[in-house]
Amino acid sequence: MGNPTHNPVALVTGATTGIGYELxxxxxxxxxxxxxxxxxxxxxQQRQKELEADYGISVQPIALDLARPDAVKVxxxxxxxxxxxxxxxxxxxxxxxxxxxxxxxxxxxxxxxxVNVTALVAxxxxxxxxxxxxxxxxxxxxxxxxxxxxxxxxxVYYASKAFVVSFSEALADELRGTGVTVTTLxxxxxxxxxxxRAGQDPQKPFPILPMMSAGAVARVAYRSLKRGQRMVIPGLxxxxxxxxxxLMPRRLSSLIIKWIQSRR
Ligand SMILES: NC(=O)c1ccc[n+]([C@@H]2O[C@H](COP(=O)([O-])OP(=O)(O)OC[C@H]3O[C@@H](n4cnc5c(N)ncnc54)[C@H](OP(=O)(O)O)[C@@H]3O)[C@@H](O)[C@H]2O)c1
Numbered sequence: 001m002g003n004p005t006h007n008p009v010a011l012v013t014g015a016t017t018g019i020g021y022e023l024x025x026x027x028x029x030x031x032x033x034x035x036x037x038x039x040x041x042x043x044x045q046q047r048q049k050e051l052e053a054d055y056g057i058s059v060q061p062i063a064l065d066l067a068r069p070d071a072v073k074v075x076x077x078x079x080x081x082x083x084x085x086x087x088x089x090x091x092x093x094x095x096x097x098x099x100x101x102x103x104x105x106x107x108x109x110x111x112x113x114x115v116n117v118t119a120l121v122a123x124x125x126x127x128x129x130x131x132x133x134x135x136x137x138x139x140x141x142x143x144x145x146x147x148x149x150x151x152x153x154x155x156v157y158y159a160s161k162a163f164v165v166s167f168s169e170a171l172a173d174e175l176r177g178t179g180v181t182v183t184t185l186x187x188x189x190x191x192x193x194x195x196x197r198a199g200q201d202p203q204k205p206f207p208i209l210p211m212m213s214a215g216a217v218a219r220v221a222y223r224s225l226k227r228g229q230r231m232v233i234p235g236l237x238x239x240x241x242x243x244x245x246x247l248m249p250r251r252l253s254s255l256i257i258k259w260i261q262s263r264r
Contacts, residue, residue, distance in 0.1 A: 012092060013119070015090075015092070016047055020092040040063070044063055066119040083127060089123065089139045091123060095198065138180070141164050144157075144187060183221075188237070206264075
C-alpha cells in the first residue's frame with residue numbers, strides 16, 4: 001500500500017484517550033499520517049473521523065489488544081508495507097492496577113507486563129531497523145515518575161515503568177550518532193482515564209503533586225521528542241519528586257509510596 005500522500009507517518013499506541021490522544025492531535029497538526037492502535041474500535045473510528053476532518057491527514061485505525069502475546073506480530077503483519085515509512089513511534093499504551101499484589105487478578109498482572117513492557121520492547125525492535133535504514137526516526141516511550149521508586153500496592157506497575165526507563169535510556173545511548181533518537185516521557189499524575197482504570201478514587205489525588213492535563217503533558221513531550229531529548233519529566237513538582245526519590249534511600253521512598261497508595 002505504501003504511503004500514497006508521502007506525508008511522514010507516526011504510529012501511536014493507546015491513541016484513543018488521554019496522553020496518546022493529545023499526542024495524536026499534535027502529530028496531525030504537524031501533517032503526519034497516523035496509525036492509531038487501541039482496543040476500542042468504535043472510539044478509534046471516531047478519532048479517525050475527527051482527526052481526518054480537523055487536520056486533513058489520513059488515519060489508519062487498528063483495533064488490537066496489546067496484551068495478546070502475539071499482538072506485535074499481528075500489528076507488524078498488518079503494517080508490512082508501511083513499516084519503512086514510520087518516522088515516529090510512540091509507545092504510549094499502558095495501565096496500572098491499585099491493590100495488594102497477591103489480591104490482584106493474576107491475568108491482569110501478566111497483561112500489565114505484556115502491554116507496558118513486552119509490547120513496547122517488541123514494537124521498538126520491529127520498527128527500529130527500518131528507521132536505521134533511513135538514518136532517521138524518533139521513538140517516544142511513555143514511562144512515569146513511578147519508575148523511580150518501588151511502588152507498594154502498585155508493585156507491578158511501578159516496576160514496569162522502571163523497566164521502560166532503564167531500557168529506553170540504554171537504547172538512547174546505543175543509538176547515538178545514528179539519526180534515531182529515543183525519548184523517555186515520565187509524566188506525574190495526569191488527568192486521564194488512567195485513575196478510573198487503575199481502580200483509584202479520582203477524588204483522592206496523589207498528595208502534593210498537582211494533576212496535569214493530558215494536553216499539557218503531550219505538548220511538553222512532543223517538543224522534547226522533536227528535539228531528540230533523552231528524558232522529559234513534565235512539571236516542576238514532578239521533577240522535584242523524581243529528584244527527591246533519587247536522593248532518598250529506596251526503602252524510605254517505598255514506605256512513603258506505600259502510605260500514599262494505601263489511602264487512595
Ligand atoms: N495518567 C497518569 O496519571 C499517568 C502518569 C504517568 C504515566 N502514565 C502513562 O501514560 C500512558 C497513557 O496513559 P493515560 O494516562 O493517557 O491513560 P488512558 O486515558 O487510560 O489511556 C490509555 C490508552 O491506552 C489504550 N490501551 C490500554 N490498554 C490497552 C491494550 N491492552 N491494548 C491496546 N491499547 C490499550 C487505551 O485504549 P483502549 O482501552 O481502547 O485499549 C487508551 O487509548 C500509560 O503508559 C500510563 O502508564 C499515566
